[in-house]
Amino acid sequence: MHNVVIGAHGVTAEDVLAVARGGARVELSAEALAGIAAAREVVEALAAKPEPVYGVSTGFGALAVRHISPELRAQLQRSLVRSHAAGMGPRVEREVVRALMFLRLKTLASGRTGVRPVVAETMAALLNAGITPVVHEYGSLGCSGDLAPLSHCALVLMGEGEAEAEGPDGVVRPVPELLAEHGIEPVELREKEGLALINGTDGMLGMLVMAIEDLRRLFTAADVTAALSMEALLGTDKVLAPELHAIRPHPGQAASAENMRRVLAGSGLTGHHQDDAPRVQDAYSIRCAPQVAGAGRDTVTHATMVADRELVSAVDNPVVFAGGTSQAEGSGGGRVESNGNFHGAPVAYVLDFLAIAAADLGSIAERRTDRLLDKSRSHGLPAFLADDPGVDSGLMIAQYTQAALVSENKRLAVPASVDSIPSSAMQEDHVSMGWSAARKLRQAVDNLARIIAVELMAASRAVELRVQGSEVLVAAPATQAVLKAAREAGVGGPGPDRFLSPDLAAAYDFVRGGGLVAAAESVTGPLA
Secondary structure, three states: OOEEEEEOOEOOHHHHHHHHOOOOEEEEOHHHHHHHHHHHHHHHHHHOOOOOOOOOOEOOHHHOOOEOOHHHHHHHHHHHHHHHOOOEEEEOOHHHHHHHHHHHHHHHOOOOOOOOHHHHHHHHHHHHHOOEEOOEEEOOOOOOOOHHHHHHHHHHHOOOOEEEOOOOOOOEEEHHHHHHHOOOOOOOOOOOHHHHHHOOOHHHHHHHHHHHHHHHHHHHHHHHHHHHHHHHOOOOHHHHOHHHHHOOOOHHHHHHHHHHHHHHOOOOOOOOOOOOOOOOOOOHHHHOHHHHHHHHHHHHHHHHHHHHHHHOOOOOOOEEEOOOOOOOEOHHHOEEEOOOOOOOHHHHHHHHHHHHHHHHHHHHHHHHHHHHHOOOOOOOOOHHHOOOEOOEOOOHHHHHHHHHHHHHHHHHOOOOOOOOOOEOOOOEOOOOOHHHHHHHHHHHHHHHHHHHHHHHHHHHHHHHHHHOOOOOOOOOHHHHHHHHHHHHOOOOOOOOOOOOHHHHHHHHHHHHOOHHHHHHHHHHOOOO
16 A cells, blocks of 8 residues: 555546555645645635626526525535435445545646635545445436536535445445544535536546456456467467568557467467368467457557546536636636536547457457367367266356356447437536446456456366377466466366356456466566
8 A cells, every 4th residue: 555646737547546446545745735725716716706607606507597696605515416416226336436536636636626625635535534435326427527426425525425434344334423533524615616526527537447457457368368279279379470460560469469479389289270170270269369359459558548638637617727818717817617528428438449349359258168168169179078078068058157248248338428318408418428338348347357267267178188198289388377376276177067156256266366367477477
């Protein structure tokens, strides 16, 4: 655990992961606090003027036409947060809520929102105390940002709502009690502050950052299992030659091919495609593995570019500028400007794009698994990799489970961002659905890990069956390391039928936890 210092110019993906998943503490830099204070002076100057300024002295959304008198503005902010905390459904994961809060704090630290320093400091105190607001699955349309999820967090800053304490139990406790335990005073919101706390794309961005991290690991894991499947099917590794990928210079494709080539180095199984049942070429699921995985890798690279831009963005409406001219000027030429930067389209598109890549990677992995289990296409392996086919069913139903996950990921790949449902009396008449895109991507990523786990089970069992009793057919050293580590992790090998679900769970943990890639890298060195 370490401290993450939030400055005025954004944060990194590593910062998000450290806070969301690693429990790192946060602190605001002196520069950020000075910028927050300067922007607040602009807001207070505008609040003192008789002319209405959106977000400062007016209602919101379709109600922005009403000028709110000074004595009602604190009530306005409370009412905004309370009414917008309208989520429903299951609780969102703790890591998602921490990412959401941290990224909202990042925008507060930009000096563009006009909140008082105490608001940002209290948000930081909640994160450091491990107090996690209860946020619900449904409520965000991705425009104006993640309003409902962020409102549930803002409510806790006010000493209201629901939250859980730090710890593994996830028990929800009264917010006043939690704040008092940590010496945190509830904040009474003033002009602009309620709006600044809820008007951002922070939830969908946090989930994007975590999905990118997870997918990077899973794409490497899929390269390893694809290599094992190629070995088990006696395929040719000549298709992995660097010069073949240099003439179609997609970086991701070259990286996946190189990963597979390194895993297969020293294999005595590859290259036997001309032996007993000669074939000119391997099936697409084997031969085109680098092309499909590589396209997904390049999609992750594009998504990373979008995420990196968002991580240095100030997403709020309206925003505060320190100088210049506009219809809404504060002291010293400072101004507040309405804008549309809260719209989630840039994030929503890549969230959907990643779901497509995850679905396709899972689809090709399932085709390799099916080939390993089909005695008419596996080049000599027993049906379903069973010990005694007919008496034993082997991995028949494991492939059913994998197929079900693949089918679900195809449904989850249907884009959310192409939908839009108007809201707020047609004021917010085009929304991004980015939160929905992020939620389904999280499920797709977890499904993908299970799909890869099933391929690992099938490929590892098939390799072991190939090499049993043979002095010629020897697995690659990296493959041997993977098999040894998998068996030590509880992933069973060949043999009579047994209760298979625990093996599948162990394989999932082995893939998701990084054990698969680590085992291969113990021989190959770092893989891409």
